[in-house]
Amino acid sequence: MPSIDLNYVAVPTARAFHNSTAFVRGIMGCYGSGKSVACCWEIFMRAVAQKPSPRGIRKTRWAVIRNSYPELKKTTIKTWQDWFPHEIAPMNWAPPFTSWLKLPHPSGDGTFVEAEVIFLALDRPSDVNKLLSLELTGFWINEARELPKAILDAATGRCGRYPAKRDGGPSWTGGFCDTNPPDDDHWWYTVSEIERPVNWEFFRQPSALIREGDQYMPNPNAENIENQPLGYNYYFNMLGGKSLDWINVYVMGNYGTVIEGKPVYPEFNDGFHVAEKDIEPMRGLPLRLGWDYGLTPACAFFQVTPQGKVIVIDEAVSQDMGIRRFAQEIVKPLIANKYEGMRIISHGDPAGTQRSQTEEDTCMQILKEEGIETVPAETQEYIKRREAVAVYLTKNIDGGPAFQLSPCCRYLRKGFNGAYKYDRVQVTGEERFKDRPSKTLHSHVHEGLQYGMLELSHSQNVTRPRARERTRRGAAGWAA
Numbered sequence: 001m002p003s004i005d006l007n008y009v010a011v012p013t014a015r016a017f018h019n020s021t022a023f024v025r026g027i028m029g030c031y032g033s034g035k036s037v038a039c040c041w042e043i044f045m046r047a048v049a050q051k052p053s054p055r056g057i058r059k060t061r062w063a064v065i066r067n068s069y070p071e072l073k074k075t076t077i078k079t080w081q082d083w084f085p086h087e088i089a090p091m092n093w094a095p096p097f098t099s100w101l102k103l104p105h106p107s108g109d110g111t112f113v114e115a116e117v118i119f120l121a122l123d124r125p126s127d128v129n130k131l132l133s134l135e136l137t138g139f140w141i142n143e144a145r146e147l148p149k150a151i152l153d154a155a156t157g158r159c160g161r162y163p164a165k166r167d168g169g170p171s172w173t174g175g176f177c178d179t180n181p182p183d184d185d186h187w188w189y190t191v192s193e194i195e196r197p198v199n200w201e202f203f204r205q206p207s208a209l210i211r212e213g214d215q216y217m218p219n220p221n222a223e224n225i226e227n228q229p230l231g232y233n234y235y236f237n238m239l240g241g242k243s244l245d246w247i248n249v250y251v252m253g254n255y256g257t258v259i260e261g262k263p264v265y266p267e268f269n270d271g272f273h274v275a276e277k278d279i280e281p282m283r284g285l286p287l288r289l290g291w292d293y294g295l296t297p298a299c300a301f302f303q304v305t306p307q308g309k310v311i312v313i314d315e316a317v318s319q320d321m322g323i324r325r326f327a328q329e330i331v332k333p334l335i336a337n338k339y340e341g342m343r344i345i346s347h348g349d350p351a352g353t354q355r356s357q358t359e360e361d362t363c364m365q366i367l368k369e370e371g372i373e374t375v376p377a378e379t380q381e382y383i384k385r386r387e388a389v390a391v392y393l394t395k396n397i398d399g400g401p402a403f404q405l406s407p408c409c410r411y412l413r414k415g416f417n418g419a420y421k422y423d424r425v426q427v428t429g430e431e432r433f434k435d436r437p438s439k440t441l442h443s444h445v446h447e448g449l450q451y452g453m454l455e456l457s458h459s460q461n462v463t464r465p466r467a468r469e470r471t472r473r474g475a476a477g478w479a480a
Contacts, residue, residue: 008041010041011033013027013029013204013205014037014203016203017038017176018038020203021172022174022199022200022201023156023174023199024156024175024199025175025177025200026144026177026178026192026201026202027176027177027179027203027204028179028181028188028205029205029206029223029253030180030251031180031208031235031238032228033223033253034223034224034227035179036076037079037083039140041083042140043115043138043140044084044115046060046137047060047062047101047113048105049171049172050113050163051168052105052111052168053163053166053167053168054167054168056110056111057111057112058105058111058112058114059114059162060114060137060138061115061134061135061136061162061163062115062116062118062139062140063118063120063131063139063140063155064076064120065121065139065140065151065155066121066122066141067121067123067143067147068123072120076119076142077091077097077119080119084099084101088101089101089102089115089117098118098119099117099119100115100116100117101113101114101115101116102115118134122151127151128153131154132154134158135161136155136162137159137160137162137170137172138170138172139155140175140176140177141155141175142178143178144178145180145181145188152175152187156175160173180253181254181255181256183256183414184255185411204253206219206222206253207219207222207251207253207254208225208232209222209232209235209236209252216235216239235251238250243258257418257419259417260421260423260424261422261423261424261433262421263417263420263421264415265386265389265390265416267390268393268417274404274405274407275404275406277407278406278408279311279312279313279404279406281339281342282305285304285306286303286304286342286345287301287302287335287339287342287343288303288344288346288347289331289344289345289346289347289348289372289452290302290348290451290452291347291348291349291352291363291374291451292444292445292448292451293323293351295319295320295321296317296320296441296444297318297322297323297326298315298317298444298445299315299326299331299445300315300412300448300449300452301316302453307397307398308397308402309397309400309401309403310392310402310403310453311404311406312403312406312409312449313406314408315410315445316331316334316445317411317444317445318330323363323367324366327367327370327372328370332370332371344372345455346367346372346373346374346375347374347375347376347452347454347455348363348367348375348377348448349377349447350378350379351363352367353376377451377454378455379454385447385450385451385454388453388454389403389446389450389453392453411445412442416446420437420442420446421438422434422435422438423438
């Protein structure tokens with residue numbers, strides 16, 4: 001029976017990660033910080049710590065999850081086999097890829113460790129079905145920022161089911177995830193920094209470098225440097241040709257967005273166009289709404305000052321929700337809580353005048369029934385929509401921006417900063433981009449804003465809108 005060389009030394013954050021018994025754990029850090037290795041060893045250490053069955057077998061079963069089969073094979077499985085090679089943990093390459101770790105217990109007590117490690121590629125919420133038949137001791141989600149939270153939720157429901165009670169049951173059960181830093185609107189950020197569920201624990205590794213002025217210096221607290229062949233130069237070599245956003249995420253280990261593609265609004269300057277604090281509504285002026293429909297409806301809230309300045313004060317964003325439910329559960333409560341009694345001018349995607357295959361009423365009719373009478377924008381033409389916003393980004397009024405965004409508008413802000421973008425066309429040679437923005441959670445609210453602002457280009461006095469204005473108050477109806 002082959003033996004294993006137990007030469008793993010955990011870095012400080014990984015040591016705390018290993019010592020935790022939380023049901024769900026996460027470890028986040030920069031490139032090359034040893035996260036994946038720590039997770040491989042977590043499987044091994046939990047397998048070794050499993051109590052033996054009456055027959056002296058310490059049984060565990062694990063699911064290792066990545067977002068695609070190419071990534072699973074060339075990164076996740078490769079890291080596993082670097083530490084637990086074929087001689088120790090033979091790999092069956094018939095799907096699902098499965099490694100069988102079998103060896104005498106390191107204590108020499110006569111028992112045997114038997115760990116079944118199943119490698120799966122799951123990248124869509126619909127892939128949860130691949131998990132439903134599994135009975136697991138635990139799971140590892142590798143590079144969790146690339147997977148939807150539905151995968152994590154499904155995986156937690158398969159834990160604690162192996163080994164069977166007759167074999168002693170699991171000594172520990174649960175899951176762990178590793179990741180490079182995601183966006184601050186990602187589910188990882190929500191659960192680790194805001195919700196903090198009971199019996200979940202998250203660990204964050206120090207940055208590889210620290211920034212002093214315009215210079216980057218080695219961080220003496222950086223982890224896994226001793227295992228990098230180039231030491232700190234591994235990170236210094238990364239800096240060349242990279243954006244500050246890229247460095248912030250992959251070297252500094254901070255939450256952030258690394259944009260791939262071409263921003264729709266290169267005219268936008270975050271430091272100039274975003275207000276220092278949330279913008280309060282101007283009660284004497286109309287509140288304008290701009291709508292986008294579909295199953296990801298969104299609505300932008302803005303006003304036009306007497307000087308002609310556009311102030312975007314709020315947003316409403318949704319997923320997997322029809323327009324009626326969106327209006328009832330999100331938009332109307334938002335109006336009631338923050339904008340009650342204000343006169344409303346509402347414009348939306350002209351497609352909202354058409355019936356869908358599943359609704360007898362159009363989106364415009366549904367909004368009218370909900371008390372938000374909405375006028376279709378003049379056109380869906382993309383260039384005109386984009387320019388309706390961009391023209392304000394290039395103007396100044398009274399020494400300040402003609403367009404100002406409230407910092408509470410997280411999706412609009414991230415979209416302006418590049419998440420609302422043209423995808424790159426996969427061709428060789430000169431960079432080329434598609435002529436229409438990609439559809440994302442950030443694009444829908446931007447399209448709503450565009451439909452709302454199209455109206456402004458048709459009026460020399462933007463405080464006198466063309467759309468019919470009417471004021472209604474109370475729970476039964478909203479200003480339209």
